[in-house]
Amino acid sequence: MNPSYFVGIDIGSTTIKAVLIDRNQTIQGQVKRPTGGNYHQNAKEAFDQLLAEADVDPEAVGYVISTGYGRKLFKLADETISEITANARGAVKVGEGAGTVRTVINIGGQDLKIIALDEDGHCSNFAMNDKCAAGTGRFLEMVAVNLEVELEELGQLHADCQATPVVINSTCTVFADSEIISILAKGHSKAEVVAGVHYSIARRIARLTKRVGVDGIVLFDGGPALNPGLVEAVQTELMRELLVPQYPQMTTAWGAAILALEAAQELHDA
Amino acid sequence: MSVLDRICNEFPDNPKAMGRFYRFFEQRHQGQADWGPAGTRIGTACVQVPEELIYAVGATPERLCNGAYTFDQIGSEFLPIKSCSLVKATHGVLAMQNRPDRLPLVVLPTTCDQKKKSGVLLEDMGYHTWVMEMPPYKDTPEAVEYWRASVAKLAGELERTTGRKITKKGLRDALAKTQAAKAQYRRFHQLRKLDPAVIWGKDAFLVTNSYFFAPIEDWTDALSQLNDELEKRRDTGTSLGGKKAPRVLFTGSPPIFPNLKVPLMIEELGGLLVTDEVCSSTRLLYDAPAPVEEGKYEWVESIADRYLKPCTCPCYAPNEDRKRKLARLVEDFAVDGVIYQSLSGCQLYEFEQKPVERFLAERGIPMLYLESDYSPEDQGQLSTRIEAFLESLKTKKRKRKL
Numbered sequence: 001m002n003p004s005y006f007v008g009i010d011i012g013s014t015t016i017k018a019v020l021i022d023r024n025q026t027i028q029g030q031v032k033r034p035t036g037g038n039y040h041q042n043a044k045e046a047f048d049q050l051l052a053e054a055d056v057d058p059e060a061v062g063y064v065i066s067t068g069y070g071r072k073l074f075k076l077a078d079e080t081i082s083e084i085t086a087n088a089r090g091a092v093k094v095g096e097g098a099g100t101v102r103t104v105i106n107i108g109g110q111d112l113k114i115i116a117l118d119e120d121g122h123c124s125n126f127a128m129n130d131k132c133a134a135g136t137g138r139f140l141e142m143v144a145v146n147l148e149v150e151l152e153e154l155g156q157l158h159a160d161c162q163a164t165p166v167v168i169n170s171t172c173t174v175f176a177d178s179e180i181i182s183i184l185a186k187g188h189s190k191a192e193v194v195a196g197v198h199y200s201i202a203r204r205i206a207r208l209t210k211r212v213g214v215d216g217i218v219l220f221d222g223g224p225a226l227n228p229g230l231v232e233a234v235q236t237e238l239m240r241e242l243l244v245p246q247y248p249q250m251t252t253a254w255g256a257a258i259l260a261l262e263a264a265q266e267l268h269d270a
Numbered sequence: 271m272s273v274l275d276r277i278c279n280e281f282p283d284n285p286k287a288m289g290r291f292y293r294f295f296e297q298r299h300q301g302q303a304d305w306g307p308a309g310t311r312i313g314t315a316c317v318q319v320p321e322e323l324i325y326a327v328g329a330t331p332e333r334l335c336n337g338a339y340t341f342d343q344i345g346s347e348f349l350p351i352k353s354c355s356l357v358k359a360t361h362g363v364l365a366m367q368n369r370p371d372r373l374p375l376v377v378l379p380t381t382c383d384q385k386k387k388s389g390v391l392l393e394d395m396g397y398h399t400w401v402m403e404m405p406p407y408k409d410t411p412e413a414v415e416y417w418r419a420s421v422a423k424l425a426g427e428l429e430r431t432t433g434r435k436i437t438k439k440g441l442r443d444a445l446a447k448t449q450a451a452k453a454q455y456r457r458f459h460q461l462r463k464l465d466p467a468v469i470w471g472k473d474a475f476l477v478t479n480s481y482f483f484a485p486i487e488d489w490t491d492a493l494s495q496l497n498d499e500l501e502k503r504r505d506t507g508t509s510l511g512g513k514k515a516p517r518v519l520f521t522g523s524p525p526i527f528p529n530l531k532v533p534l535m536i537e538e539l540g541g542l543l544v545t546d547e548v549c550s551s552t553r554l555l556y557d558a559p560a561p562v563e564e565g566k567y568e569w570v571e572s573i574a575d576r577y578l579k580p581c582t583c584p585c586y587a588p589n590e591d592r593k594r595k596l597a598r599l600v601e602d603f604a605v606d607g608v609i610y611q612s613l614s615g616c617q618l619y620e621f622e623q624k625p626v627e628r629f630l631a632e633r634g635i636p637m638l639y640l641e642s643d644y645s646p647e648d649q650g651q652l653s654t655r656i657e658a659f660l661e662s663l664k665t666k667k668r669k670r671k672l
Contacts, residue, residue, distance in 0.1 A: 069650055084658030111651070122665045128655060130641070 003062025006264060007050065008256025010083065011035060011043050011070035014109030014137060015223065017253040018043075018050045020061075025093065025258050029054030030250055035109075039070040047076060063264035065256040069110075081259060083108075083252050084115055084126050090255025091219045092121035094245040101243070102216025105205055105234065106252075107224040109137045112205065116212040127211040134172050135201040137224050143197050146180055147190050151227075157194040158229025165195030176200075198233035206237040214238065221248040273528040274299065277472050280538070283510060285503070287496035288473050290488075294480040295527060303363075304372060306332060307485040310432060313376035315360060315385050317549040318581065319402065320573050322559065323425050325444035325486075327432040333482035334376065335550065336360045337526030339644040349388060354615035355644035356526065357384040361391065370396040375431045377424065380404045381585045382618060400427050408578050408586050421574035422567075441569045445561060447486050454493040455555040461500045462544055465604050466509030468500045471520070471543020472534055478551035479527045511542040516606040516663035518543050519599055521626070523613040524550035529644050532611050532652065539657045540664075545603045547596055549583060556580075584618035592622070593629045600635055607663045608637040609656070615643070636663065 005028065010017040012035060020029040031050040036042050043066070051058055066077035067086040074080075087106055095101035104115040112129040129135065144151045166183050170176045176197075183193055201224075218240055224230055225248035235242050245251055271280075274295055278284065297305040310329040314321070317333075324331040336342075336359035344366050345358030364376075378389040379402040389399045403420045405413035425436055434440075458477065461468060477496070481489055518541045525533050525548065536543055546552050559576035561569050582592035599605065608630055612619040623639050630637045638659040642648055 069654070082654050082657035082661055084654065085661040111654075120669075122669075123658060123662045125636075126655075126658060128651070 003060055003264065005054075005056050005061045006257050006260040007047065007061055007064045008086065008253045008258070008260055009043060009047060009064065009066045009068075009074060009077070010086065010253035010256060011039055011066060011068040011074060012083075012109050013069045013111075015249065016043050016046045016068075016070075017250050018046045019250055019253040019257045020050050020054050020056065021254070021257045021261065023261065025261065027250075027254065028056070030247070030253070032249060035070065039073040040075060043070065043074040044076065047074075063260040063267075065260040065263065067252060067256045069108075078260070079263060081256060083111075084113065084123055086255040086259060087113070087221070087252040088115050088117055088121065088123040088255065089258050090251035090253070091115070091221065092117065093254060093258055094221075094251050095217055095219055095243060098243055099217050101219045103209070103212075103214050103218045105209070105218065105220045105242070107135075107137055107201075107205075107222040107230075109223070112136050112208065114205070114208045114212050116215065125212045127208045129204075129208070135204040137222065139176070139201070140197070140224055140227070140230075142177065143180065143194070146177060147193065149190065149194075154194050154198075155226075155228040155230070157191045158198055158227075158232065161189075161191040161195040163189070163192050165199050166192050168193075168196045168200040170200075194229065195233070198227075198230045199237070201230060202233035202237035205234055209238065214240065217243055219243045219245065219251075221245055221251040223249050272300075273530055273534070276534060276538075277476065277530070281470055281472070283508065284473065285469065285496060285499045287492065287499045288476070290492040290495070291473070291476045291480050294484045294489075294492075295476065298483055299528065303367065304369075306330070306483045311373055312428070312431075313364075313373040313397075315376065315378040315389070316381050317554050318379040318381055318404065318577050318583070319377045320421055320424070320577055322441065322444040322448055322573050323421070323428055323436065323570070325447055326436045326440040327428045327434045328440070329428070329432055330486075332373070334360050334364065335482070335524065335526050336363045337529035337644070338363070339529070339646070341366065342644040348391060349384070352615050353384050353388075354523070354613040355529070356523065356613055356616070357382070357388055359644060360385075361388045364392060364397065365395060368395070370398065374398060375400055375427070377402055381583050382616075384615075398431070400424065404585065405578075406585070406587060408581065414575070414578065417578045418571050418574045421577070422570055425570055436566065436570075438566045438569065441561075441566065441573075445559065445573075447490075449558055451481070451486055451490045451493075452555055452558040454490050454497060456558075457497045458493060458500075459545075459552070459556060461497060461504065463603050464504055465517070466513070467511060467515075467517075467542050467544060468503040468508055470510060470537055471518075471546070472530060472537050474543070474546075475525060475530055475533055475551060476527065478554055481554060482526075482550075511537075511540070514664055514667070515540055515542045516660050516667060517541075517604055518660075518663075519545050519547065519596070519603065519605045519608045520611070521547040521596060521608060522611040523616045523619045524548045525611075526550050531644075531646075531649070532609065532640060532642060532656070535649070535653055535656050536609060536660070539653060539660055541656070541660045544605065545599050547582065547592070547599055552599075553580075553582065584622045589622065593626060596626065596630070597633060600630075600633075605635070606667055607659065608635060609640065609659070610637055611640045611642060613643055614641055636666070
């Protein structure tokens with residue numbers, strides 16, 4: 001049987017994302033579930049669920065590429081690829097309708113990446129945060145816990161902020177924790193704190209982009225791009241419009257699926 | 271799995287002659303911690319200590335720079351927490367062994383402030399130390415005079431410590447030993463230029479790292495056998511890593527066994543380390559002194575010059591020579607990209623990151639900068655960066671071919 005489907009699976013530090021595409025690179029199914037403690041098992045379940053929901057026989061899947069922090073642990077993959085290359089490929093695809101994406105800002109569970117793309121859509125340079133989880137999805141989760149709000153409420157709180165957002169200097173999760181407590185103790189509202197947190201992350205992104213430069217259409221993806229407050233703060237700090245895809249968490253998995261299709265074609269041609 | 275197991279068992283096509291080098295490490299790291307040549311040993315904390323002078327007094331140099339995370343943690347008890355892992359580990363192992371009697375002298379050149387200050391603390395522990403003064407510049411006549419005087423003072427201290435005189439004959443014999451070793455290294459250096467490659471960089475790092483402590487005659491003989499085998503490989507058309515593997519140059523803070531974290535990762539992720547510009551490897555062995563055949567003092571001077579002039583340590587300001595050397599290595603070894611690692615707290619290498627990156631960028635050579643230390647916790651993040659960098663080098667390589 002000629003394989004008609006290809007899978008990209010992005011095993012992130014917080015969430016596993018899997019995308020199924022056909023020969024035209026069109027998404028035929030997508031799945032998202034927490035990474036948890038058992039990478040391989042949970043990734044396998046995501047994979048099975050992906051095929052079951054799309055009603056696709058495993059035999060019809062031609063090639064699987066895993067990416068993300070846990071990429072090496074998913075034994076069913078034909079190949080692994082770094083999330084930077086996969087994200088770059090996905091960003092080009094996602095931006096097709098809008099023009100040529102030349103810069104990608106990605107915030108993951110524990111990473112913050114800026115990827116510069118050349119005119120062919122290949123990664124030409126990138127910058128990442130250091131080994132702490134400063135300004136990442138994990139940091140936003142911790143802020144939500146401390147403020148006793150849901151992660152999904154952060155965007156609304158940002159919009160509700162009537163006063164000037166407070167300045168939060170520390171993006172280190174541990175130090176920011178105590179800084180936020182002292183700000184709340186001074187009588188600032190939750191909304192001011194949330195907006196302040198978003199701006200502190202946005203400033204960090206702006207600093208990182210200086211290392212690789214910002215050019216062309218700027219795509220913002222990863223889970224935290226679902227937060228409109230953060231999107232607004234990053235746009236303000238970069239003084240640029242951002243392109244946020246409909247499913248910002250899925251870009252990298254989609255990119256991996258396209259790379260899987262390309263790898264299968266290359267094998268076929270050889 | 272130990273680092274040595276990874277190096278020996280996780281790669282295909284290890285040359286048979288590497289076996290002797292693997293055994294040097296088994297003996298030193300899994301057997302006796304002080305395994306090495308018999309007789310008096312003089313500790314050195316830097317590549318800038320002239321080994322010829324030590325051999326000339328009938329002693330053996332032992333490079334103390336240490337790469338073990340365990341000793342890094344022990345060193346943290348004695349040195350400021352933000353010092354670099356290498357200095358902490360070197361201090362840690364000496365504190366742990368607590369055997370000032372084993373090393374009658376420890377020589378610390380003032381290449382870096384951390385080494386200089388840790389020497390003072392070693393003295394408090396009972397070690398007899400000698401701080402070797404380095405000039406902050408290398409290309410002025412004053413710097414040359416200053417350094418020659420510093421080398422001459424070390425010669426005097428070595429004579430006092432061992433009770434033996436440095437003679438012309440002693441120097442000639444010492445040079446014969448080190449020149450023989452370096453001749454084999456230069457042969458090895460040439461063989462590493464081959465494309466397709468005949469040896470992995472992880473093995474090359476073991477060759478150079480074992481020079482720190484292995485008996486020099488054994489080491490030279492082992493390398494001569496390895497070179498013979500590599501020449502055969504060249505003639506029979508062995509190729510490592512495949513045609514697509516990007517050829518990488520490693521520079522920055524020195525990787526020292528067992529801290530081969532980044533070099534190993536580069537090759538495990540599909541790169542080929544074809545050469546390096548670090549003081550634990552190529553810089554240690556490539557340059558040899560050209561002695562002036564006159565009196566003893568001229569010999570000492572020409573040895574001094576050999577250590578000063580080719581040195582590209584970032585302790586010099588300016589350090590244009592390092593850039594020139596990098597550009598030459600990139601060209602000679604058909605390098606696709608450079609990986610520059612600084613150990614956290616190693617300010618000198620951190621300082622030179624930007625100028626070196628700019629210099630390489632102007633020549634169209636991609637560079638990846640990594641900051642790391644001896645702890646294992648950043649492996650995940652490092653591997654993402656290294657893999658992405660290698661993937662982008664592969665893409666560029668493919669595009670060039672089209």
